[in-house]
Amino acid sequence: MGVERKRWSEAFSEWYNEVIETAGIQDKRYPVKGMNIWLPYGLRIMRNIERIIHSEMERTGHNEVLFPALVPETEFQKEAEHIVGFEDEVYWVTHAGRDPLDVKLVLRPTSETAMYSMFSLWIRSHADLPFKVYQIVNVYRYETKHTRPLIRVREISRFFEAHTAHDSFEDAEKQIKEDLEIFDNVAKALALPYIVSKRPEWDKFPGAYYSVGAEVMMPDGRTLQIGTMHNYRQNFAKAYDIQYETEDGEHEYVHQTTFGMSERLLAATIGIHGDDRGMVLPPEVAPIQVVIVPIPKKDASVDVFAYAEDIADELRKAGFRVHVDERDIRPGRKFYDWELKGVPLRVEVGPRDVAGRKAVLARRDTLEKFEVGRDELVDAVRKTLDDVQKSLFERASQLLSSHIKRVETVEEAKEVFEDRRGIVEIPWCGSEECGLRMEEELDAKMLGTPYPEEKAREGTEGKKCPICGREAKFIARFARTY
Ligand SMILES: [Zn+2]
Numbered sequence: 001m002g003v004e005r006k007r008w009s010e011a012f013s014e015w016y017n018e019v020i021e022t023a024g025i026q027d028k029r030y031p032v033k034g035m036n037i038w039l040p041y042g043l044r045i046m047r048n049i050e051r052i053i054h055s056e057m058e059r060t061g062h063n064e065v066l067f068p069a070l071v072p073e074t075e076f077q078k079e080a081e082h083i084v085g086f087e088d089e090v091y092w093v094t095h096a097g098r099d100p101l102d103v104k105l106v107l108r109p110t111s112e113t114a115m116y117s118m119f120s121l122w123i124r125s126h127a128d129l130p131f132k133v134y135q136i137v138n139v140y141r142y143e144t145k146h147t148r149p150l151i152r153v154r155e156i157s158r159f160f161e162a163h164t165a166h167d168s169f170e171d172a173e174k175q176i177k178e179d180l181e182i183f184d185n186v187a188k189a190l191a192l193p194y195i196v197s198k199r200p201e202w203d204k205f206p207g208a209y210y211s212v213g214a215e216v217m218m219p220d221g222r223t224l225q226i227g228t229m230h231n232y233r234q235n236f237a238k239a240y241d242i243q244y245e246t247e248d249g250e251h252e253y254v255h256q257t258t259f260g261m262s263e264r265l266l267a268a269t270i271g272i273h274g275d276d277r278g279m280v281l282p283p284e285v286a287p288i289q290v291v292i293v294p295i296p297k298k299d300a301s302v303d304v305f306a307y308a309e310d311i312a313d314e315l316r317k318a319g320f321r322v323h324v325d326e327r328d329i330r331p332g333r334k335f336y337d338w339e340l341k342g343v344p345l346r347v348e349v350g351p352r353d354v355a356g357r358k359a360v361l362a363r364r365d366t367l368e369k370f371e372v373g374r375d376e377l378v379d380a381v382r383k384t385l386d387d388v389q390k391s392l393f394e395r396a397s398q399l400l401s402s403h404i405k406r407v408e409t410v411e412e413a414k415e416v417f418e419d420r421r422g423i424v425e426i427p428w429c430g431s432e433e434c435g436l437r438m439e440e441e442l443d444a445k446m447l448g449t450p451y452p453e454e455k456a457r458e459g460t461e462g463k464k465c466p467i468c469g470r471e472a473k474f475i476a477r478f479a480r481t482y
Pocket of ligand 1: 428429430431434465466467468469470
């Protein structure tokens with residue numbers, strides 16, 4: 001019996017919506033569209049992801065803060081591009097009880113406008129810089145497109161946002177590099193390969209000098225953005241008057257950056273590693289890494305439950321997250337449940353295993369089963385979980401690389417989107433006009449140019465922009481996106 005991925009790849013959208021519910025991630029029956037309920041198992045996975053984020057923030061000297069969810073209209077309107085970018089998708093609080101408010105309040109769609117008037121009070125001198133804070137909170141955006149759990153929602157309930165201020169553009173640039181390194185560590189824990197692109201001018205974050213986004217490849221050939229980094233230069237500092245005193249006693253505006261992630265990290269993890277039986281969780285974030293299933297037989301004289309508990313104790317002492325399934329239901333039913341929930345490793349113990357001092361291990365990713373002696377069990381579990389983590393990354397890397405196609409003409413690009421979709425890389429002159437034309441002809445979005453910037457020109461030599469025929473300056477990436 002091999003790994004079936006037919007439904008997962010051919011009817012991914014249905015597969016995804018179903019698994020979100022049946023595996024206990026979220027319930028989407030809450031009576032506000034696009035606002036879903038976290039179920040215990042889903043929340044446990046998300047908390048494990050957040051633990052990695054918190055530890056990365058600590059490692060890199062970011063301090064955690066918590067800002068209010070409401071922002072006065074007067075603050076919200078200070079940065080001109082930002083307000084234009086968000087005005088169609090914010091929720092307003094206009095009344096308190098029956099009385100209209102003097103100053104309306106915005107339910108934050110992101111927290112720049114909540115934070116930066118406070119930054120102007122907190123940041124006084126060069127000694128306060130770099131200033132690095134973050135929070136994980138809920139933000140609200142009135143999405144008009146079709147909503148989808150964890151991916152496109154009106155309440156992003158686990159929105160991570162890091163905000164930094166620096167004394168120079170160069171120092172802010174260093175921050176973007178650090179963000180990419182943090183992102184890489186998070187993605188590795190989730191076994192997610194990704195690409196990074198610098199967004200085109202017309203698609204950067206409202207108010208940013210430039211934006212960089214990280215995308216993963218979902219099984220249906222569409223990309224999902226799971227991380228963004230923005231360099232604001234001094235745009236917000238000028239709007240919110242965030243100045244510091246230099247060593248020479250001058251007053252200068254700070255340079256700012258932000259870095260964002262969300263529960264889309266979980267959506268990518270569920271989507272990319274799954275198969276027809278359900279989720280396959282990377283061991284690093286699985287709430288249960290090993291499930292032990294005792295298989296009692298009638299009339300057997302040995303106690304499989306005691307044997308299972310003994311194994312569980314030893315594994316817990318070795319640092320693993322272990323659960324013993326002692327429910328009084330058939331083993332087949334238990335296997336089904338834990339496979340759906342994506343537990344990376346199952347240990348089966350029956351009377352013969354007790355007698356022979358052994359156990360059967362079953363990997364969730366490959367569905368392979370093998371016998372291990374009781375004394376070698378801890379080592380075998382450790383090795384197998386490491387292996388699952390690595391194999392998931394490799395399998396996902398193949399999914400990503402097999403979906404990236406470099407082409408030279410619009411016709412070739414169209415063929416990619418007609419067939420298996422994916423990411424098209426095509427020479428581009430760099431003009432907005434040609435970029436938008438390609439978006440229209442391909443009915444796809446320009447993700448941007450490969451990042452870091454030295455990669456953006458690789459392979460453009462002697463190539464022409466297929467729209468205008470001028471010399472290509474960049475490689476541009478296009479994809480159908482979530
Ligand atoms: Zn062109």
